[in-house]
Amino acid sequence: MNIFDCIVVGAGAAGLSTSLTLGRARRNIGVFDDGSNRNRVTQESHGFITRDGTKPHEFREIGLKELEKYPSISYFNTKITEITKDIVNERFIVRTKDDEEYSTEKIVLATGVQEVFPILSVRDYYGKSIFSCPYCDGWEMRDKPLVVIAEDEEYMLHMTKLVYNWSKDLVLITNGARISEQSALELQKRNIKIMVEPVKKLIGVDGYLREVEFESGETIARSGGFVIPTFYRPISFVEQLGCEIDEKGAVVTDGMGRTTQKNIYIAGETEKVLPSSLMMSAGEGNKTAVAVNTDLTMERF
Structure with missing residues (x-):
């Protein structure tokens, strides 16, 4: 031995x-x-x-x-x-x-x-166009149209405010989770759009995001973004x-x-x-x- x-x-x-x-x-x-x-x-x-x-x-x-x-x-x-x-x-x-x-x-x-994502299909884009750390990958995503995906209000605010340093073209996706009126107003003052509706699917090619489709059928064009996973x-x-x-x-x-x-x-x-x-x-x-x-x-x- x-x-x-x-x-x-x-x-x-x-x-x-x-x-x-x-x-x-x-x-x-x-x-x-x-x-x-x-x-x-x-x-x-x-x-x-x-x-x-x-x-x-x-x-x-x-x-x-x-x-x-x-x-x-x-x-x-x-x-x-x-x-x-x-x-x-x-x-x-x-x-x-x-x-x-x-x-x-x-x-x-x-x-x-390891990570568990709020939207399973995030895994298909993780590491190429969707990331969890702005300090690690924010520079590469600067000035692009981005999403922030988070389901906890504290994390929604923290990550969105942080990512705003790298790109002002942001959409917060809560995937059906609620956000308070006060928090929503705080973000909307910066022209940050909030999508509360659950996500149906992410659309892209070879790990690079192009669109997000919601359950209503509405789509928004995005080039990538940041997500708050659960870690274990x-x-x-x-x-x-x-x-x-x-x-x-x-x-x-x-x-x-x-x-x-x-x-x-x-x-x-x-x-x-x-x-x-x-x-x-x-x-x-x-x-x-x-x-x-x-x-x-x-x-x-």
Whole structure:
């Protein structure tokens, strides 16, 4: 059985950053990833200094290539299906879909989050002409006729006001959800049209939006837009391992990635079940790595 100081579950920005820092600290690290990262559908990644405009798969390949320099880091392109506690030896046993087993002293969960969209067909356009982060993709959509799709009034206002910085040609689509008169007036003062009627379908070609059709048959021409999804953890290791979760669904930590379960750490979007930029996730991964290495150092000194 392969034995590691730490296994990092997930090789997105958070997991790669964690692994790099721990590898440079001469720790024996196993990195596991199945290629299901959330940003794989988008054309380019933005906002990461020195890597602005890099395609997500290229960003990942560059990160994995950097890890190869450190002989103590092993990468496994597979899915972890089970993590159990070896109470006697104070370790964890990790099993993969290939029925391989690995032993580790510490675990970092960096599996990220996935989206559920208010309109199913958004998935056909997501990453090409419909996005969830204006900071990531607003520049590319600037001055185009856009939609904002949201069903919660707080999010309707927040996202519409935010996207207004990049394009003044906006239509808010609530997909049947109600919006208060006060909020509607606030947006209409900026000439932002509000469509409360449910959407029948999105119309476009090869992922690029052209029109939105409503149940009444009315259509509006749009070139893309932004959507507020619901996010969830795709893998339930947080719950299975007994990590404490607060009332908002976020994992309780000490601010350095340590969870309430000894030897289990968390990094990136997995912690709060909210989207994050590559830059922020990488920073959180670095921080968590420092916590892991500090604990290994103090426990073994």
